[in-house]
Amino acid sequence: MDDLTREFLIESQEGLDRMERCLTDLEERPQDKELLGEIFRSVHTIKGTTGFLGFKRLEKLAHAGENLLGQLRDGKITAGATVITALLHLLDGLRELLKAIEAGGSEGSGDDSDLIARLEELQAPAQPAKAREVAAVRHAHATPVIKVTEPMAAPVAIAASAAPPEPAETATLTPAEASKARNQAATAESTLRVDVTLLNRMMNLVGELVLTRNQVLQATAADPNMTLLSRRLDMVTADLRESVMKARMQPVSNVFSKMPRLVRDLTHALGRRARLQMEGQETELDKSLLEAIKDPLTHAVRNSLDHGIEPPAVREAAGKDPEGTLSLRAVQEGSHVVVEVSDDGAGIAPEKIRSKAIERGLVTPERAAQMGERELLQLIFLPGFSTAAQVTNVSGRGVGMDVVRTNVEKIGGKVEVDSHVGQGTTLRMRIPLTLAIIPALIVRSIGQSFALPQGALSELVHIPPERAATAIEWMEGAPLYRLRGHMLPLVFLDRLLMPGRECRLATDRDNFICVLDADGRRFGLVVDSLADPEEIVVKPLSAVLKDIGLFSGATVLGNADLALILDPGSIALQTGVSISNEEESAQAVDDESEAARMRYLLVEVAGRQAAVPLADVLRIEQLPFSRIEYIGYRPVLNFEGQLLPVEDSGGILAAAQADPQTPVVVVICRDGNRHVGIAVSHVLDVTSGNNLFEAGTGTRTEGVTLLKERVTNVVDLGGVPPLPATEDAPESRQETAEVLG
Amino acid sequence: MSRSGSASHRKQKSESLVEVCSVRVDKTLFGIPIQHILEIVGSTRPQPIPLAPGFVGGLIHYRGDVLTTVRLRYLLELPPLDGPQDILVLESAGGIFGLLVDSVGEVLTVSSVDYEPTPSILDERRRALLDGAYKLKDRLLVMLDPERLDPARLGAVRAA
Numbered sequence: 097m098d099d100l101t102r103e104f105l106i107e108s109q110e111g112l113d114r115m116e117r118c119l120t121d122l123e124e125r126p127q128d129k130e131l132l133g134e135i136f137r138s139v140h141t142i143k144g145t146t147g148f149l150g151f152k153r154l155e156k157l158a159h160a161g162e163n164l165l166g167q168l169r170d171g172k173i174t175a176g177a178t179v180i181t182a183l184l185h186l187l188d189g190l191r192e193l194l195k196a197i198e199a200g201g202s203e204g205s206g207d208d209s210d211l212i213a214r215l216e217e218l219q220a221p222a223q224p225a226k227a228r229e230v231a232a233v234r235h236a237h238a239t240p241v242i243k244v245t246e247p248m249a250a251p252v253a254i255a256a257s258a259a260p261p262e263p264a265e266t267a268t269l270t271p272a273e274a275s276k277a278r279n280q281a282a283t284a285e286s287t288l289r290v291d292v293t294l295l296n297r298m299m300n301l302v303g304e305l306v307l308t309r310n311q312v313l314q315a316t317a318a319d320p321n322m323t324l325l326s327r328r329l330d331m332v333t334a335d336l337r338e339s340v341m342k343a344r345m346q347p348v349s350n351v352f353s354k355m356p357r358l359v360r361d362l363t364h365a366l367g368r369r370a371r372l373q374m375e376g377q378e379t380e381l382d383k384s385l386l387e388a389i390k391d392p393l394t395h396a397v398r399n400s401l402d403h404g405i406e407p408p409a410v411r412e413a414a415g416k417d418p419e420g421t422l423s424l425r426a427v428q429e430g431s432h433v434v435v436e437v438s439d440d441g442a443g444i445a446p447e448k449i450r451s452k453a454i455e456r457g458l459v460t461p462e463r464a465a466q467m468g469e470r471e472l473l474q475l476i477f478l479p480g481f482s483t484a485a486q487v488t489n490v491s492g493r494g495v496g497m498d499v500v501r502t503n504v505e506k507i508g509g510k511v512e513v514d515s516h517v518g519q520g521t522t523l524r525m526r527i528p529l530t531l532a533i534i535p536a537l538i539v540r541s542i543g544q545s546f547a548l549p550q551g552a553l554s555e556l557v558h559i560p561p562e563r564a565a566t567a568i569e570w571m572e573g574a575p576l577y578r579l580r581g582h583m584l585p586l587v588f589l590d591r592l593l594m595p596g597r598e599c600r601l602a603t604d605r606d607n608f609i610c611v612l613d614a615d616g617r618r619f620g621l622v623v624d625s626l627a628d629p630e631e632i633v634v635k636p637l638s639a640v641l642k643d644i645g646l647f648s649g650a651t652v653l654g655n656a657d658l659a660l661i662l663d664p665g666s667i668a669l670q671t672g673v674s675i676s677n678e679e680e681s682a683q684a685v686d687d688e689s690e691a692a693r694m695r696y697l698l699v700e701v702a703g704r705q706a707a708v709p710l711a712d713v714l715r716i717e718q719l720p721f722s723r724i725e726y727i728g729y730r731p732v733l734n735f736e737g738q739l740l741p742v743e744d745s746g747g748i749l750a751a752a753q754a755d756p757q758t759p760v761v762v763v764i765c766r767d768g769n770r771h772v773g774i775a776v777s778h779v780l781d782v783t784s785g786n787n788l789f790e791a792g793t794g795t796r797t798e799g800v801t802l803l804k805e806r807v808t809n810v811v812d813l814g815g816v817p818p819l820p821a822t823e824d825a826p827e828s829r830q831e832t833a834e835v836l837g
Numbered sequence: 838m839s840r841s842g843s844a845s846h847r848k849q850k851s852e853s854l855v856e857v858c859s860v861r862v863d864k865t866l867f868g869i870p871i872q873h874i875l876e877i878v879g880s881t882r883p884q885p886i887p888l889a890p891g892f893v894g895g896l897i898h899y900r901g902d903v904l905t906t907v908r909l910r911y912l913l914e915l916p917p918l919d920g921p922q923d924i925l926v927l928e929s930a931g932g933i934f935g936l937l938v939d940s941v942g943e944v945l946t947v948s949s950v951d952y953e954p955t956p957s958i959l960d961e962r963r964r965a966l967l968d969g970a971y972k973l974k975d976r977l978l979v980m981l982d983p984e985r986l987d988p989a990r991l992g993a994v995r996a997a
Contacts, residue, residue: 542887593887635903638934640992641896644888650896650903658884658896658903 104145105198106289111138112187112194113353119183120356126175135183136165142190153203154193160212161186164219173219182218184357185211292383295344302333302340303633306533309333310630310654320756323722337533341382348426348435349377351390355397355424362401369408369419370401370439376426381433385527388507389435392500396437396523397422399497404441404521414518416440432509432551433529438522444515446472456481473513477501500525508534508648534634536651538627538659539610541589545659547632547651548610548621552664556626557609564601575599577609577620584611587671588622589662592646614664619673621664630654634661645670695784696801696810699763699776702746707801707808708774712765716779722756724749727819733762733773740764742773743816749775767813774811853949857971859942859978860925862909866978867938868945868971873927873983877941880921892991894937899926905988906935912966912986929987936986947971947978965994 115138118131125131143158161183167173175183189211196204309329316322352374359372381389405411405420412418425436449472453459458478459467467475475481476497500523501511508528515521528534528551536547537556557579559567568586569576575586586609591597601607601622609620632651637660641647648663667673696707697716717735724731724742731742731749742762744750752758762773801810857868858877876899883895883906894906906924910917924935951972955964968982984990 544885544887637903638905638932638988640893640988641886641889641905643992644886646888647886652898652903656898658898660884660886660896 101149101197104149105194108142108145108190108194111141112191114138116187116357117353119180119187120360122175123177123180123360129169132165132169132175136162136169139165151193151197151203153206153208154190157186157189157193157208157212160215161190164215167219179218182214186215290343295340295383298340299344302337303533305333306337306631306633307652311656314654320722323756344383345380346383346386347377348379348381348386348433351386351393352377352424352426354390355393358394358397359401359422362398366401367407368401368405370405370422371419373421373423374425375423379426379428379433381527382529385507388503389525389527392503392525393435393437395497395500400437400439400441400521404439406442428529432526435525435527436522438520440520443517443519443521444473444476445517449473449475453478453481473515476513477511533631535629536632536661537610537629538653539589539608539623540625540627541623542593545627545653545657546589547630547659547661549661549664550629552612552614553610554613555611557611557620559601559607559609561603561605564603564607567601579611579620584618584620585673586620586622587667587673590624592667592671612664612668614668617665617668617673619668619671621667632659632661695782697763698780698783698808699774700778700780701776702748703777704746705780705806705808706776707810708763708765708813709810710782712767712813713763714766714771715764717762717764718759719762720756721749721752721758721760724760730819731775732819735764735771735773738771739819740771740773741816741819742775743811744775746775746777748777765813767816770818772813772816855947855949856944857947857978857980858925858944860923860938860940861942862913862939863915866942866976867909868947868978868980869925869927869983871944873929875926875928875933878924878926878935881924882921883924883935883937890992893988894935897924897935899933899935902933904933904935906937907986907988907991908937909986910937913963927983927986929983931987931989934988945973945978947973
């Protein structure tokens with residue numbers, strides 16, 4: 097295939113994608129001139145280019161469509177459901193032809209006269225009598241054959257993101273998207289198409305570079321002469337990595353935009369009425385991941401329409417709006433993107449799941465009887481499970497949810513389902529932003545390093561040797577740890593990896609419990625020691641090793657050691673950790689947030705105790721003094737690419753100045769929208785504080801709390817003055833440049 | 838061409854030359870056709886993998902990939918060797934893997950005329966791994982087939 101044809105195919109497909117989006121919008125706003133113009137242009141461009149390339153079938157079909165669209169644009173006819181259905185068929189027809197050209201280089205020898213005739217037929221209705229006559233004469237032969245069937249008598253409203261049901265959120269997005277579409281043409285010149293395989297290769301190479309950087313950083317850590325160079329390497333690598341990753345990012349709207357059409361078709365086929373709401377379409381995701389969620393998302397939407405949203409009559413009888421709402425939402429949460437499909441349909445009855453699961457032999461009746469609501473809901477992800485009373489051609493073959501989970505887990509994501517009978521169901525997919533590089537904590541056990549993905553890690557518990565003997569409680573041989581009043585099942589990593597070892601904490605050294613949450617299964621993983629957190633590049637394992645079922649991959653660490661990546665979900669399954677009860681975990685969350693409000697990180701600053709509210713603490717960093725830079729006299733820290741002011745009221749940094757290698761401890765805190773660092777001498781403990789009240793007045797005192805029986809100052813984060821607005825970056829750069837030069 | 842070379846040789850008697858890398862394990866001299874060898878990594882200690890099947894010798898880092906290695910000693914029911922070993926990075930239909938051997942020797946050019954199929958008196962286990970032998974002047978060069986050493990295949994055989 098020559099370049100010209102290839103280019104034509106890509107452009108036409110993009111045009112048709114745009115057209116599809118516009119068409120579903122058009123149903124909502126039939127008078128929108130801009131939409132009509134956009135659709136007309138897509139078809140017109142195809143017609144124009146195709147004549148030039150000599151694709152006759154395509155040209156004829158596009159021509160017929162263009163005529164109809166021309167009349168629509170000129171306001172001679174209005175875009176009713178019939179017209180839009182026909183235009184969607186035109187779209188399908190054009191796509192099919194393009195597909196055939198892409199596959200075989202030619203259009204094939206099909207016949208489009210039915211579709212063309214139908215498009216021409218539609219041109220007539222609103223015309224004055226004379227024109228209609230002409231049209232009728234021209235297509236007299238076609239008229240009786242055509243039956244334009246609309247299964248739904250009621251108007252089917254399918255609103256894309258354009259519909260403003262949630263004024264605050266959606267309304268702000270829509271103009272941005274609209275202008276984005278308009279700008280698309282303008283930006284065409286400053287963008288270029290890149291082969292995905294090239295991007296993949298770049299991503300691999302960047303992965304290698306990250307590994308090498310980690311090794312260089314570790315190797316040069318002791319050499320002060322190399323500090324600047326390695327820091328620069330660190331920054332450039334981070335920037336490069338981010339850029340390559342960004343190059344692979346695409347907005348989820350690329351996948352979401354297929355949904356209005358799907359919803360339109362399905363609601364017609366199933367006799368449902370549904371409004372589609374989409375939110376967060378600008379959220380970006382790695383291209384390969386976006387591809388991977390396309391199928392699960394389609395399945396989820398199908399399921400919602402087929403099993404979730406009830407027929408209009410049933411909804412009305414239940415006192416609901418006969419038109420159901422299906423919403424798609426994408427939002428970035430840290431290193432994940434959460435994609436939610438929720439409906440306000442019938443919900444999933446746990447009892448139905450129970451009986452169906454038993455009937456299908458997926459669980460034993462005894463086991464099913466013990467299961468809580470949340471655990472029962474998870475059963476819908478089992479292969480061969482389907483609760484639809486009738487198998488329809490849309491869904492109900494018992495493959496849907498199973499496929500959803502498999503596909504999402506294959507890319508390192510998670511699926512959760514939440515359902516309330518009569519109120520609806522929400523399916524939540526958590527997708528990692530990128531496949532290849534993940535943050536992980538390196539832990540040690542049986543003399544080896546292992547990587548624990550940070551995503552599953554909720555907290556770390558340190559058990560000093562003197563508490564080792566009494567820290568664990570036993571219930572019939574099962575080790576448990578009491579974490580803030582809740583029993584946390586423990587898994588000993590050494591015992592797991594070397595069966596036959598005794599489960600006990602070492603009394604001659606520190607012990608660490610990594611509190612993990614994998615798919616709602618909470619447990620503590622006991623490891624020998626903790627090493628640094630590292631960004632690891634995930635390398636696949638051979639099938640033989642994957643079969644062990646504890647490792648999800650391997651990675652090369654900064655010290656050039658290999659480490660296996662632990663898979664918390666599989667460990668939970670292998671060791672029989674069950675899903676915690678919904679009530680219990682909800683309770684725990686409440687307790688935790690309640691407790692967090694009054695919990696403080698106790699630190700020592702130059703001999704005095706001070707406290708930082710634990711909820712505001714993001715991270716505790718121990719780093720060499722050389723990492724601290726100065727803007728004028730103000731110490732600042734470059735933390736994950738952001739500059740943050742470091743508060744040094746205790747003069748700790750000043751004291752460390754003599755030797756650039758002196759380790760300093762900086763507590764990084766959140767203060768509203770900004771981050772600030774607090775230089776401290778030591779971190780002492782995490783402890784609960786009691787508010788102090790002034791004797792007599794009962795007024796709560798500000799800024800102090802009672803910690804460990806001592807009145808302790810609470811660090812006033814808001815009191816850390818902000819950095820000067822503009823001069824910061826150039827100044828510190830200049831400094832670096834001078835030293836390097 | 839190596840394997841098919843040795844196999845097809847059984848039918849036609851015309852002489853063809855095969856280049857073979859010789860490796861030593863215990864007292865035996867083994868040969869692997871060089872076409873399958875990507876690289877020889879000297880004295881390496883692979884990272885052990887807890888709970889892995891016995892034939893797996895651990896992981897090594899090879900050009901950005903993490904490779905599973907196979908212990909030839911284990912397959913031949915020989916006691917494990919302490920200390921670092923040489924590793925051949927091999928390519929089979931299923932992918933790339935490492936083969937742990939005692940030491941790697943020189944590359945020999947052998948003639949198809951000297952080829953002998955694996956004798957039937959060998960035990961089942963060895964017969965499954967070996968692919969005949971070439972008669973050298975003073976000893977035998979026992980041929981290994983990379984396809985049969987592929988960890989994925991060994992894993993499947995073990996499971997069956």
